[in-house]
Amino acid sequence: MKKIISFVLAVCLVLGCCGVFASAKGEKVTLYVYNWGQYIAEGDDDSMDIIAAFEEAYPNIKVKYSTYDSNESMYAKLSNGGITVDVIIPSDYMVGRMRQEGMLLELNYDNIPNAQYIDESFRNTSYDPENKYSVPYTWGTVGIIYNTKYVDEADVTGWELLWNEKYADKILMFDNSRDAFGIAQYLLGYDINTTDEAELQACADKLAEQKGVVQQYVMDQIFDAMENEEAWIAPYYAGDYLTMVEENEDLAFYRPDHQGFNVFIDAMCIPSCCQEKEAAELFINFLCDPEISAANMDFIGYSVPASESKQYMDEDVVNDPVAYPDAEELRNASSFDYLPEDVSRYMESLFMSVRNG
Amino acid sequence: MKKNNAVLLSTPYLIWMVLFTLIPLGVVVYYALTDPATGVFSLVNLRQLGMYLPVLWTSIVYSLVSALVCLILGYPVAYFIAHCGQTAQKFLYMLVMLPMCMSFLLRTLAWVGLLNDQGIINNLLVAFFDWLRSLGGVFAGIPEDFGRLTLIRTPGAVVLGMVYNYLPYMILPLYTTIVKIDHRLIEAAEDLGCNGVQTFRRVILPLSMPGILSGITMVFVPAVSTFYISQKMGSSNTVLIGDVIERQFKQGNNPNLGAALSIVLMILVFVCTGIMNRFGGDEEGSVMV
Structure with a gap:
């Protein structure tokens, strides 16, 4: 019994010293x-x-x-x-x-x-x-990164490229609700800051429809997948495209300015x-x-x-x-605004059901 | 005095259990029963659970298939190891354990690198057919980029990932059970006229039942709750219950629903373990997880 007590005391002593030591270095x-x-x-x-x-x-x-x-x-x-x-x-x-x-x-x-x-x-x-x-x-913009080796230029007409069944299983998609919904909103012609539940539901349906052709929902994993040509088409941020193109010069960047895109x-x-x-x-x-x-x-x-x-x-x-x-290209660009708490939650839960469905 | 010592020695672990098992479990239940937006008591999370039954079902199917494949692959291995010499047994046992010394995440990522469309296996296949074509003659007709297979992002890839990662959990309990089987029983069966198949079916198999049940449980439980394997090796349509739970916490900003789903998963695991225990109940040594 005594041994245990003295052991516990010793441990306390050592820990105490560590604490003192840490606070002395605390500057x-x-x-x-x-x-x-x-x-x-x-x-x-x-x-x-x-x-x-x-x-x-x-x-x-x-x-x-x-x-x-x-x-x-x-x-x-x-x-x-x-x-x-x-x-x-x-x-x-x-x-x-x-x-x-x-x-x-x-x-x-x-x-x-x-x-x-x-x-x-x-x-x-x-x-x-x-x-x-x-x-x-x-600051930056969102567009579509695609690999010119595999993707026909004639298909690069707008956000619908991300739904093109010709490239099934070679398309990546944003793994966050706001960017993913933004794309559906540009495609369907809705305001990207809409709070209308029916419009959001329509976007979710559109995204669910895309699921069959999506290889993976990604964020930072996009770098590997696009550089190694595991995937051919992905929406992402312009700045990261510039990083990727240094590793694989077949990659190209496209902003569907007739439909609008996020800045x-x-x-x-x-x-x-x-x-x-x-x-x-x-x-x-x-x-x-x-x-x-x-x-x-x-x-x-x-x-x-x-x-x-x-x-x-x-x-x-x-x-x-x-x-x-340039300003001409940016004329249809729009930026995300703050959404009320309940709308954010609704959008997140819709996105979860798209991902889990 | 002896009893006092036992209490004293077990105190640290009991404190640990209360602090890090019971209290967190209480927190999980609390979250599951409160509304994500307002934090007041509500059954809203439990009401949503029905939506996730198909996902839960998929997870169960995948893990059961994996457990069966593990059993089929693992049993002969365990049997073989148990019948080697002492030194060989130790060495083989160590080999089975060896992959577990490496990070589970790394091993899964390694499989992704192997199975990718642009991965090592596919590139080797393409290189092989390119070489054949370069020989000319009958091979000259092989088209460019021939031989690429769809290996990853298939249900098979997910099962492969699970089997690869959890196979040691099957082999080890099987081995410990088989190695303990009294060899005289087998000899007796043979003396009494059993042929090989009969000896196996009527003596060896029943005696290794505790190992089989424990192996199945030990593969099934981690497989049913995994999230990493399905994300890396499955398609965007293979969603397991572990993925759903992870996503509710990390992106969905809805830990309450995540907690409710975790409880369902926990109950499922308890039920499965219970069933396994019941099956093994009349055997010596019941299943422990």
Whole structure:
């Protein structure tokens, strides 16, 4: 008995020491950054390692970086609670949703002077009218990536390509409700921010109809599948197409501008579970630095919301119409707005039944 | 004093069980019985369960088929190992265990790499037919890109994934049962005029029943709740109950429905284990999971 007690005491002692030790080193701040997969330059392919550069600039901050694969899965994780995250980069509609639900903290712009470089056209947007909660990170468009080796150009006529039975089992589809419904909405001619249940149900039916030709519903797995030609057709973000085409030059990108397509902004926010707000703001500021953001955008391929950065970027990227479509092409583009909570839930449950049906 | 010691020694595990089994189970039940939007008591999740019965049925069929295939493949192996010499037995036993030392996810992904349309097997086949064509003569007529098979994203691929991953769980209990069979019983059967088939059917098979039942349970239970194998090796139409549950939590933002489905799955597993135990009830050593 005595032995057990002394053993327990010894364990307590050791653990206690660890605790003291940890708090003595506690001046070093840990910053939890939660971002999309493949969405920051990490030093591969001669790119800049942004996180290492940040830690070098602020030696007392240690970044813990983790990734998610859709706005919805990030939202689910944060709303379940119990975790610490200091910086997130959701898309426009999700910023709006989290803002409405009180899941974001107001930013202190004194710590983010580099936000001045953000272009006027990306300020005061509908998802965050006064820019109180978010600073744009990138913007981009959604289109269809296809492999010219297998796909007949004559079939590339619009979003209906994703329903074409000729390419059954070679088509990939978005594995998140908002992007998937968006495509059905453009195809059926509905508003992409519709709250009408009948219209949403019609979209779900359209998506269910597509299921027979879909090889897989994917997010980040798209890179492998398209580069290795396991799949030939997939809707995805323009920036990621630019990454994929470097690995497989048979890939092409197409935006059905006669039907409309999504243009989005992904913005940096601080969620309410943040523990290190100031460090988070320093991180956001660092990512807005024109030279840093230029190096970052060169690698991730998404479009930069600060024209100031373009002078430091690769000229081919800046002049690429895939990343920077002209106004003429953008005339039918539209962006996702915040949907009321019950509509979001309804859309998610419809998407679940499409996936599970 | 002895009894006190036993209580004392089991305390850590009992605390563990309460903290990490009973309380979470309570949380699961709580979630299953509350409304996802408002958090008040409601049966709305349970009412939706009917919709998922076909998925549940598919999962059961897939896992039963996998368990049977495992049994057919595993029994001869277990029998063979049990009748090897001591050293060989240890070595073979280790070989059966060896794949389990590697991550389950990695092993499944490896199969995807093998079976893909552009995977290793298909590329080898195409290369082989290309080589034949290059020989000319009768082979010259082989068309380009000949020999590609549809291997992945089929029901067979899902069963293959399950069988491959869970086969050790079948072989190991079979082996431990068979190795314990008293050889004198077999000799007696032979002395009394049984031929090989009869000895197997009337002596060896009944005596290995506990191993068979335990093997089936140990394959069926993880297979029925798996989600990774079907996602990676099945088509977008092979949806198993594990996939549905995972999706409710990860994307669907509806942990309440996920919890309700988990409870259904749990009940299913309990019922299956119960049935297995009943079958094995009159045997020595009943099935334990």
